[in-house]
Amino acid sequence: MPGTISVQCCIAGGGPAGMMLGLLLARAGVSVLVLEKHADFLRDFRGDTLHPSTLEIMHELGLLERFLRLPHQKVPRINARFGELEFTVADFSHLPTRCRYVAFMPQWDFLNFLVEAGSQHPTFQVRMSAEVTNLIEDGGSVVGLCAEMPSGPLEVRTPLVVGADGRHSIVRTCAGLSVEEFGAPMDVLWFRLSRKAEDPADPMGRFDVGRIFIMLNRGDYWQCGFVIAKGSLGDIRAQGLPLFRESVAKLAPFAADRVHELQDWEPVKLLTVQVDRLRQWYRSGLLCIGDAAHAMSPVGGVGINLAIQDAVATANLLWQPLRDGRVTEADLAKVQARRAWPTQITQRVQLIIQNRVISRVLGRKTPLAPPYALRLLARLPFLRRIPARMIGLGVRREHPRTPLCTQAYLSPEHRSGTPAL
Numbered sequence: 001m002p003g004t005i006s007v008q009c010c011i012a013g014g015g016p017a018g019m020m021l022g023l024l025l026a027r028a029g030v031s032v033l034v035l036e037k038h039a040d041f042l043r044d045f046r047g048d049t050l051h052p053s054t055l056e057i058m059h060e061l062g063l064l065e066r067f068l069r070l071p072h073q074k075v076p077r078i079n080a081r082f083g084e085l086e087f088t089v090a091d092f093s094h095l096p097t098r099c100r101y102v103a104f105m106p107q108w109d110f111l112n113f114l115v116e117a118g119s120q121h122p123t124f125q126v127r128m129s130a131e132v133t134n135l136i137e138d139g140g141s142v143v144g145l146c147a148e149m150p151s152g153p154l155e156v157r158t159p160l161v162v163g164a165d166g167r168h169s170i171v172r173t174c175a176g177l178s179v180e181e182f183g184a185p186m187d188v189l190w191f192r193l194s195r196k197a198e199d200p201a202d203p204m205g206r207f208d209v210g211r212i213f214i215m216l217n218r219g220d221y222w223q224c225g226f227v228i229a230k231g232s233l234g235d236i237r238a239q240g241l242p243l244f245r246e247s248v249a250k251l252a253p254f255a256a257d258r259v260h261e262l263q264d265w266e267p268v269k270l271l272t273v274q275v276d277r278l279r280q281w282y283r284s285g286l287l288c289i290g291d292a293a294h295a296m297s298p299v300g301g302v303g304i305n306l307a308i309q310d311a312v313a314t315a316n317l318l319w320q321p322l323r324d325g326r327v328t329e330a331d332l333a334k335v336q337a338r339r340a341w342p343t344q345i346t347q348r349v350q351l352i353i354q355n356r357v358i359s360r361v362l363g364r365k366t367p368l369a370p371p372y373a374l375r376l377l378a379r380l381p382f383l384r385r386i387p388a389r390m391i392g393l394g395v396r397r398e399h400p401r402t403p404l405c406t407q408a409y410l411s412p413e414h415r416s417g418t419p420a421l
């Protein structure tokens with residue numbers, strides 16, 4: 001017999017969207033359970049960028065100072081090289097925010113921090129190694145979900161299931177929500193190369209004939225992204241590792257003395273890129289947010305930040321109905337109405353860059369002149385503030401409006417601590 005638990009909100013997926021939503025709802029006194037299928041947060045590289053908008057939210061929650069004590073790198077600008085033209089793409093130093101930089105921090109540190117912050121609140125629960133497998137429905141409404149835990153099956157009964165389980169979301173599949181696919185011309189090969197003290201410090205994007213290469217400074221190593229045409233990994237592997245190493249050395253000559261660190265293909269991980277969006281993000285008793293509602297392209301590295309903004313908007317709009325036990329479809333529609341527009345705009349810009357710049361560069365056999373917009377960026381420094389705003393703050397910023405719940409508001413079972421599963 002499965003164990004059964006009842007909570008006011010159950011979140012499938014402990015990524016940035018799920019963990020931030022869990023924290024905000026628990027702060028507001030909503031009993032919330034986050035189920036994460038992995039045993040820990042260590043996983044393939046999925047972006048370690050925390051943008052000024054996210055750092056501002058951490059400040060607004062009173063967590064920034066403690067958060068920035070964790071090891072991170074501050075990146076005040078992003079540089080690129082297109083053929084022979086070197087320029088700054090985005091300069092964050094003029095943003096009207098507390099932190100005028102992107103913080104690079106391993107995503108597992110960020111997620112562990114959110115769990116720790118959530119655990120200060122008695123209504124917050126997280127279960128790791130808990131894989132959501134199905135939804136429970138009654139009369140056309142979602143009324144809970146099923147999960148597999150190491151201890152056996154678990155049934156969760158709840159007025160609201162939130163699908164924050166990423167771009168391969170089981171929740172959105174089980175809910176039958178229809179997805180609009182936009183396609184992507186590329187995938188990314190991620191790997192590490194060691195970093196030396198005399199290397200450049202800023203992250204670097206290099207656009208060359210048929211190649212795009214990204215290097216992110218992670219302290220003692222470079223996180224490298226080698227962008228390839230979608231589905232071309234087989235060809236690249238068939239050409240052999242020596243040729244791949246040679247391509248990397250050409251794109252980053254200062255690291256040519258380290259490409260031998262790639263001894264075989266094992267450390268080179270393929271991350272497939274997909275861009276899509278749900279037509280409707282909700283059903284009675286269920287809402288999807290973050291990548292589960294809209295898988296983002298890595299262009300601009302904004303996916304984590306959008307997921308966080310979704311979580312903040314969801315908490316702002318739903319904490320009261322959840323606490324009162326009356327979440328309606330109209331409440332859920334308000335979340336989509338608030339977040340669909342920023343998502344559409346961001347994805348549209350990503351698709352323009354994918355189709356007009358990335359596809360063209362990857363398809364080239366001869367040198368390509370930088371697009372006019374990039375030449376303008378190189379010539380007119382003040383224009384760098386536009387991509388900085390787009391990347392660093394995004395469209396329609398969210399600010400937490402959830403209250404910090406006092407013990408008096410909590411139900412008797414939560415006043416003394418978290419109920420055990």
Ligand SMILES: Cc1cc2nc3c(=O)[nH]c(=O)nc-3n(C[C@H](O)[C@H](O)[C@H](O)COP(=O)(O)OP(=O)(O)OC[C@H]3O[C@@H](n4cnc5c(N)ncnc54)[C@H](O)[C@@H]3O)c2cc1C
Pocket residue numbers: 012013014015016017018035036037038045046047048049130131132133164165166167168169170188271272273274289290291292296297298300301302303304305307
């Ligand atoms: C190659 C690549 C590079 C990227 N680089 C960046 C970057 O630099 N910066 C950036 O901001 N964004 C980047 N992104 C996008 C970013 O990773 C996502 O937009 C962001 O992680 C979305 O957060 P999320 O919480 O919605 O989903 P996710 O981060 O995908 O989290 C979903 C969570 O749900 C869990 N889960 C899945 N299924 C289940 C289940 N059945 N039961 C329980 N748990 C489940 C997963 O284990 C995971 O922890 C990149 C994406 C790709 C593909």
